[in-house]
Amino acid sequence: MKQTLHTRRQFLRTSILGGAVSWTIPAFLERTFFTLDAMAMDSLVQTTTGKDGPIFIVLQLAGGNDGLNTLVPLSDDAYFQARPTIAIPGAKTLRLTDELGLNPQLTGLKALHDEGHLAIVQGVGYPNPNRSHFRSTEIWHTASDSAKTEKYGWMGRYFDACCKGSDPSIGVSIGSQTPQAFAAPEPRGVTFAKPEQFRFDLKNAADHDVADEFFRSVNDFESEQMDGASIGMLQGHADGSGNTLDFLQRTSLDAVVSSDKVAEIIKRTQPGASYPSNRLADSLNLVARLIGGGMPTRVYYVAQGGYDTHSSQSGSHERLMKELDASLASFTADLKAQGNFDRVVLMTFSEFGRRVAENASGGTDHGAAAPLFLIGGKVKPGIYGKPPSLTQLHDGDIIHNVDFRSVYATVLSKWLNAPVEPILKRNFPIMSFI
């Protein structure tokens, strides 16, 4: 079995050899160097390392964020007519232009805007919008056309196309489920909610050290003794490409190596800024520590839920905006203090925006196009995309002016230096926010 962990160069640069780690390098990793050096030579794109290389963070606002109350069209009468009770008066917004103001809670984003680190893309969506949370989320994750079902995610295809031979933690998702965006024929990326749970837990073992040594030795699938056949002397290919046991062994090794690395970083690093206490802030705090600690991760995935505001949305949407803003403010301050702000682009998205008109319960129903934010030291600030019309609607919904895959294509080609076509299946207009 060929295990792809690190190139030797990477390995030397990242913490496992350089940092103070509590366990010694297993022999199998040393042997792996030679294979990997050779593999990295063949690879078209050199894999990233912990200390350099761009990082991309996806922040999903799950449930369908109300774009119109996030980026308020303050000079558009149609907005106020459609939303008699929930429209935000222009005077209350954080004014960006004569036409647009940010939700009053987004003070941190306003500051990022003023200092030139925020790009806003308006009217982002896709043709034939689907109003099911599930289906529309799938479309955003897989970058498929609305009418097509695609199994693999756009980040998964990126890992496949550009990160062969990379560390398993090339993608890290903070949460309980691996996002579909990471799905790939040979899945990569690790998912965990809390670093303390992403550990092989032997605290109740009678003899911790002995048990730990045994665990590592039986999950060391590179050593000659363990190679090949395992339980039951039965060879076979029972599940798709490759042997199911090989697949499990590879995943197990990935888990052991990545969880050691995460634990080592958590032990070594301290939170660099004070964060508010909510789940999104916890996730972003963790991401900042992993970045600061030198994880070789290229893509992080985090989410904030609760945006499905069908009724009495004013209070709840305000709270969500505040949570989002305060978390992002801490996160960006943290990255700046680390000196990593220039290495990072963070993109928000939501599976859809909401209806232009409010409903009878002071809320809004599922809609279509909406704005998204891009934040980072190297982002070219500004407001991109044509302002969407609030009078020319499709079934009461905003018609998109920017296909979300144009945003993806821009991030891929200008930030991750990746070819667009193999990942998004075709080319999309490249934008200028990076």
Added chain:
Amino acid sequence: MLAPLPASEWTLEAAGHLFNRAAFGGTPEEIQKLHAMGHSSAVQSLLNAGEDEDLFPSPEISPLRPYRELKNASASPAEMMEKKKMIQAQVRRETIEARIWWINRMASTPFPAREKCVLFWHGHWATSIQKVNDPFLILQQNQTLRAHAFGPFDLFAKEMSKDPAMIRYLDLNSSKVGRPNENFAREFMELFTLGEGQYSEEDVQEVARSFTGYRINPDTGGFFFAARSHDSGVKKIFGKTGNMSGDETVDLIVSRPQCAEFLSAKFWNFYAGENPSSPLNQVLASEYRASGLKMDDFLKRIFLSREFYAPKYRRRQIKSPVQWLIQTCKILERPLPDPRVIQSTLEQLGQVPFAPPNVKGWDGGRAWISSSTLLLRYNLGGALVRNARGAKPDIEKILPSETTAEAACDLLSWRLFQAPMTTALREKTIDFLKNNGRSPASHGDLIHLLMSTPDFQLT
């Protein structure tokens, strides 16, 4: 047709394979007992399904409470919100109650092969509480799945088209003459009977017309047929013209040759652990047809076949989270953990019964495993072996202190893997036993460690 397994190949390991796949596995003694019956009687005994309702009385959940109560309330919006919250909390509580009841039934029924089959069908006719939002309907559907699990498919499919949870899940309740909803019609052909590409868009529209008027009785939570909403006009389905009813449409679809092929491949994937090759599936489909599309008859044919026991299928199927949990408790001879632990285990490992991710059901196979779910399995295994709170397995019974290291390896590999260990793992296990004392605590560590391996995730 499938060749039978020669009597000489009915080994203990073959019996273990059958028990793991047809049901949820068990202790070495149980496998021994199954083996001793002889192959044919063993298969027959697994496929017997009697009444065990007395052992597992359903949780008491009354029908459609949430909706009726909401409708009857003449309250302010704030009070309505409050009421809605209370109802949602109740829906959650009752759903968990129903789920734990089923898990418990899977773990302790005298007819585990039927429950395994019900689990298959739940993934097939995947319906989620997330949209149905009514635990009574979900539990009622579970009983329907059980009643028809081993029976003929045409009857089953007709019942499912009239299942109230399904009616709500796939929007049949709003489908009426002149405005048919295509959701059910499409999924019925794509996911439940024929497979994608085996029908035209026109077929979808026409099939949708024949299922119009299917409704849920708000008083009983049962099915009722609203004749006035039904489209009794002439339809053209798969080239056949007539004023087909829903049942007649089911017959028409189920009798298409692709139906047996679509289903036999899906059964094989679930029980044998991989998609059959095209020639093999031709054989499987003809066996299925020969059984009259009757599940217990078909399962008997595959469980008696030599193919099912071929080395390439053995110990190469990734346990589903439900299988992992139940089989682990069975082989450790411990009761199921606390309901909260069951619930969180299934959530974390990614298979929550009554809440499949979508109408396709669970992808299964490798999709069960990520680096985090694998570590979670390793850690949850530790909790099942030596959780300080609650029931613990009797380690001394599983591995008596006086056992020699060699004999201990045999005992453990049989109990945990139902197959011999590799030489390498065996050597490490022997080293562990020789160097770490022979207390139940250190034996517990060893059992947990052997469960924290890729091999233990396979069955």
